[in-house]
Amino acid sequence: MGRVVVVGSTSMDVVARVDRIPGPGETVTGSSVTLSPGGRGANQAVAARRLSAATVMVGAVGSDGFGSALREFLRAEGVDVTSLAVVDGPSGTAVTTIDEAGESVIVIVPGANATVSANGLDALRLGPGDMVLLQNEIPASVNAAALDRARAAGARTLLNASPHRPTATGQPSTTGQPSTTGQPTATGQPTATDLLAEVDVVLVNEHEFTGLVPAAVGVGSLPGPRALVEVRGLLADGAGPNDNIVVTLGGAGVCARIAGTVVTLAGRRVPVVDTAGADDCFCGAFGAGLAGGLPAATALFHANLAATIAVQRPGAGPAMPTRAELEDLLTGGGP
DSSP states (O other): OOOOEOOOOOOEEEEEEEEOOOOOTOOOEEEEEEEEEHHHHHHHHHHHHHHTOEEEEEEEEEHHHHHHHHHHHHHTOOOTTTEEEEEEEEOOEEEEEOOOOOOOEEEEEEOOOOOOOGGGGGOOOOOOOOOEEEESSOHHHHHHHHHHHHHHHHEEEEOOOOSSOOOOOSSTTSSOOOOOOSSTTTTSOOOHHHHHHHHHHHEEEHHHHHHOOGGGGGGGGGGOOHHHHHHHTTBBBSTTTEEEEEEEOOGGGGEEETTTTEEEEEEOOOOOOOOOHHHHHHHHHHHHHHHHTTOOOHHHHHHHHHHHHTSSSSSSGGGGGOOOHHHHHOOOOTO
């Protein structure tokens, strides 16, 4: 069994609940405020670790109180934080306001996440059994460097291309071909297209997927998410060395194309409390399944179920399910 190695973001989620979202210049009174450890990278690391995968977090937190709390949360979850750097300054923070209807506005302040370095991978001795998870809440250059190291070691890679990060022009590099991660485009930075072309698996939600498709394809004319996954070559330079892509569909489930085979899984109808960490849960659980040697279709099935548990709880990182809870659901005893 390999490890799940997450190179990504950590942040403290500050969530205020209000009757309605205030307009510009308006002040409203909230009903509650909560602090919850989060960040896409940290959420994915906790999801993988709670499902029994040996998990390492490569990232950065600030020298403030949030940084101490984030580091301790991950350590208490059993995540290896040896490569989680502490840097001078503030930690990453996400400030969210949610109204009674569930609508929200979110402000993300990167803080220490802007300083994340792929050098944290150097002492880990990556190998073919390891699964490296990346997201777009850290600089693209860091993702590129992490891909270089992972590929050199024979480790597999998954990019959760969220939030959507378009190229500067919306088009491939000037050569028409993806650059290698070691050779960024003329701008001096690797583009979103370059990264998509080089990871083993791309994972996005259905809304983000439409942002990856060239406008000329006419996404709106396609008959649905399954078609988006089935049609090959939609991405400007493909979707990774093996053209593997996973598209999560919220409550509707997931569509994926893995090694040329299309897999569709329906969602389960459950009472939804908070969807904030659902995709992170799916990503971490999927990575844990692959690192544990599960076939891709089985890992997708487990990840889909894990996400249905997470949305029934408030928060992101703390909402991730355990191995025992997933197994209970797999055997029919869970919700």
